[in-house]
Amino acid sequence: MHSMSSTQGRPRRIAHLDMDAFFASVELLRYPQLKGLPVVIGGGRRRIDDLLRERHAGLPLSEISPAEFPLLKDYVGRGVITTATYAARTFGVGSAMGMMKAARLCPQALVLPVDFDEVRRYSRAFKDTIREIAPLVEDRGVDEVYIDFTDVPGGQREGGRVLARLIQKSIFQNTGLTCSIGVAPNKLIAKMASEFDKPNGISLVYEQDVQTRIWPLAVRKINGIGPKAEAKLHALGLLTIGDIAARERDWLVEHFGRSYGAWLHDAAWGRDDRPVVTESEPVSMSRETTFERDLHAARDRTELGAIFTDLCERVAADLQRKGYVGKTIGIKLRYDDFRIATRDQTLEHFTADAKTLRRVAGQCLKRVDLSRKLRLLGVRVGKLAKVDSPEAQGVPPHVAEPAPTNLDLF
DNA sequence: TCTGGGGTCCTAGGACCC
DNA sequence: TCTGGGGTCCTAGGACCC
Numbered sequence A: 001m002h003s004m005s006s007t008q009g010r011p012r013r014i015a016h017l018d019m020d021a022f023f024a025s026v027e028l029l030r031y032p033q034l035k036g037l038p039v040v041i042g043g044g045r046r047r048i049d050d051l052l053r054e055r056h057a058g059l060p061l062s063e064i065s066p067a068e069f070p071l072l073k074d075y076v077g078r079g080v081i082t083t084a085t086y087a088a089r090t091f092g093v094g095s096a097m098g099m100m101k102a103a104r105l106c107p108q109a110l111v112l113p114v115d116f117d118e119v120r121r122y123s124r125a126f127k128d129t130i131r132e133i134a135p136l137v138e139d140r141g142v143d144e145v146y147i148d149f150t151d152v153p154g155g156q157r158e159g160g161r162v163l164a165r166l167i168q169k170s171i172f173q174n175t176g177l178t179c180s181i182g183v184a185p186n187k188l189i190a191k192m193a194s195e196f197d198k199p200n201g202i203s204l205v206y207e208q209d210v211q212t213r214i215w216p217l218a219v220r221k222i223n224g225i226g227p228k229a230e231a232k233l234h235a236l237g238l239l240t241i242g243d244i245a246a247r248e249r250d251w252l253v254e255h256f257g258r259s260y261g262a263w264l265h266d267a268a269w270g271r272d273d274r275p276v277v278t279e280s281e282p283v284s285m286s287r288e289t290t291f292e293r294d295l296h297a298a299r300d301r302t303e304l305g306a307i308f309t310d311l312c313e314r315v316a317a318d319l320q321r322k323g324y325v326g327k328t329i330g331i332k333l334r335y336d337d338f339r340i341a342t343r344d345q346t347l348e349h350f351t352a353d354a355k356t357l358r359r360v361a362g363q364c365l366k367r368v369d370l371s372r373k374l375r376l377l378g379v380r381v382g383k384l385a386k387v388d389s390p391e392a393q394g395v396p397p398h399v400a401e402p403a404p405t406n407l408d409l410f
Numbered sequence B, C: 001t002c003t004g005g006g007g008t009c010c011t012a013g014g015a016c017c018c
Helices: A022-030 A048-055 A099-105 A116-133 A157-175 A187-193 A207-214 A227-235 A241-245 A249-256 A258-268 A301-322 A354-365
Strands: A014-019 A039-042 A081-084 A110-112 A137-139 A144-148 A179-184 A202-204 A284-295 A324-335 A340-351 A374-382
Touching: A014 A157, A014 A187, A022 A039, A022 A081, A022 A116, A039 A099, A081 A099, A116 A137, A116 A144, A116 A157, A144 A187, A157 A179, A157 A202, A179 A187, A187 A207, A207 A241, A227 A249, A241 A258, A249 A258, A284 A301, A284 A324, A301 A324, A301 A354, A301 A374, A324 A354, A340 A354, A340 A374, A354 A374
Parallel strands: A039 A110, A179 A202
Antiparallel strands: A014 A144, A014 A179, A039 A081, A137 A144, A284 A374, A324 A340, A324 A374
16 A cells, blocks of 8 residues: 555545645634734743733724734743744744743744633534545644545646645635645645645645656655754754655664654655554543742642642543543653653553642652752543543442452462 | 643553463 | 573553544
8 A cells, every 4th residue: 555545546645634834824814903013822820811801891803903012022931932923034933932032032922822712613524524524634732634535536637736725725614714725645745745836825745746846855854854863963963854765774774763863765755655544532531730930849849749639630520521531640740941841650540630640649759859940740541441431340449349368479 | 040741652661471 | 600481461652543
């Protein structure tokens, strides 16, 4: 199943669709007066629109002057940027950048906090729109999907351009939002292709284009090569994807291990068999929070305890709302020097109970070094099962397990 | 005053079992 | 006198992604 997958023997055509500056674009629908201005989304713990509504009672949000919005230079906090508008990006501001650094680059940018409810609403809307046109859709987070065009009627016309255009148009009609789409023989190339013509673009890549369009790209453009692998590749003198492709598979395996080395070789040659997966079960659920200032386990005991309990209650609520129970309970913390420590413990039975989470997570916390100040605390539940699944029907938590007798010990 | 929050997958060692 | 081998589960850490 390399490039041919459908039973009819049609060449695989896989699309990757990426919403353009999604979080920011959603806000611009509500505040169209900010169009064209540098705006960044992220960081905030305050509800900006509540603030604006208070200050301008009776005035529609869309009529409040841009001058009334908070500026990046006045921002104080530890957040990072989730999305920047294209106007803000011209100043070098981009997602995942610390707000403080961004403020230095573009102090006059406006800041809005993320409105997750609104973002999720639009996320659902654009994905529903796609599924009505092409049913095989794989979720890749809130603003991205893969779509299998292969067997969709018309999905092969002009290499997928016709269908991509239809999807773009329908999303815009239903939401007012634009997106960029790449269509290629597989997910790996489609993902790169969707970036070729942003925003609001369509890019088609064929198998025979790999040398001309993929090989010149920086290694980091491959989805799966992050900062660490990039640094190692650079140190070995490999800068472009073509540089990787020029190496023997065995050489890559020598330097990167059997699994990753072989994958690097395949990826550089544009080979990728992964199917578009339309459904998947969650593996874990977690909640974590970075404190406004670093906290010390002993000196800030009360504050930390309240946060810890709250995290457990929120994870429990998430599990219950979504109908899951879990078996492995763990904590994560980040020290002031940014090192991370995790501890977890697997239970005999499944649970979604906040008190149980709190008790077991508390035991985990006792197993880490708490002499350093902490920056972040998180609670995680793994080994999930649906609450009504057969495996989750074990011994209920309130039934005592048989205690070991002396005989068991010998 | 750098550096969020929610995830997935992989590796590697040790326990434990057959 | 040298110590099998495979499998699975648990735990901790780390890379990477959106």
